Amino acid sequence: MKTRSPESLADLEQTKLLLCELLGNFYRLGWCTGTGGGISVKVPGGYLMAPSGVAKEYVRPQELFELDEEFKVTNSSRLDGLRLSECAPLFASIYRKCGAGSVIHTHSVAIVLATRHETKSETLCFERLEMIKGIRGASYLDRHQVPIIPNTPRECDLEASLTRALDRLAANAHAVFVRDHGAYIWGRDVMEAKRHAEVYEWLCQFKNAAAGLRS
Numbered sequence: 373m374k375t376r377s378p379e380s381l382a383d384l385e386q387t388k389l390l391l392c393e394l395l396g397n398f399y400r401l402g403w404c405t406g407t408g409g410g411i412s413v414k415v416p417g418g419y420l421m422a423p424s425g426v427a428k429e430y431v432r433p434q435e436l437f438e439l440d441e442e443f444k445v446t447n448s449s450r451l452d453g454l455r456l457s458e459c460a461p462l463f464a465s466i467y468r469k470c471g472a473g474s475v476i477h478t479h480s481v482a483i484v485l486a487t488r489h490e491t492k493s494e495t496l497c498f499e500r501l502e503m504i505k506g507i508r509g510a511s512y513l514d515r516h517q518v519p520i521i522p523n524t525p526r527e528c529d530l531e532a533s534l535t536r537a538l539d540r541l542a543a544n545a546h547a548v549f550v551r552d553h554g555a556y557i558w559g560r561d562v563m564e565a566k567r568h569a570e571v572y573e574w575l576c577q578f579k580n581a582a583a584g585l586r587s
């Protein structure tokens with residue numbers, strides 16, 4: 373990242389604190405247990421991203437990766453032993469193609485269960501639910517459709533199918549679900565990404581309950 377003013381450094385530190393707080397909350401919701409899941413946000417000159425393979429509820433602000441606009445790590449010398457997530461290229465695609473300001477990766481049980489139950493379609497469809505309005509640009513009257521892509525043993529191998537899903541994405545969809553795995557969910561900033569994650573979680577919980585599925 374470029375040289376920063378004291379004010380923007382203070383903002384960066386505040387954003388790092390917020391990301392760590394959100395990771396703790398997401399852990400308690402079961403979205404990033406077992407070191408899974410992740411979060412990233414666009415900041416002036418680049419991005420911040422949580423490390424991979426560590427207990428997300430204990431990530432400290434100084435352990436977040438700083439990346440430049442090309443998604444190259446700029447603070448690696450201070451992050452000995454930590455690894456950037458294999459999700460990084462997937463997050464980069466979402467930033468590039470969707471104009472996102474923040475991307476969340478969740479391993480939510482409700483989303484995994486809903487994708488596993490939907491065997492006939494490559495889309496999960498939600499309709500006649502007030503909560504759909506929590507997604508930017510979506511209305512109660514919409515058939516809100518979210519693409520499902522197949523899982524792969526390695527997260528980095530999801531990139532091609534994720535890119536194809538982004539190319540056929542409905543204008544108001546802000547997520548791609550990965551069957552048996554979880555979801556990539558985004559918003560124009562970190563609080564909108566959080567809200568969208570909560571809404572998709574609710575929609576999947578409802579769909580599962582309506583189908584008699586228990587998580």
Ligand code: ZN
Pocket residue numbers: 408409477479527553554
């Ligand atoms: Zn994952």
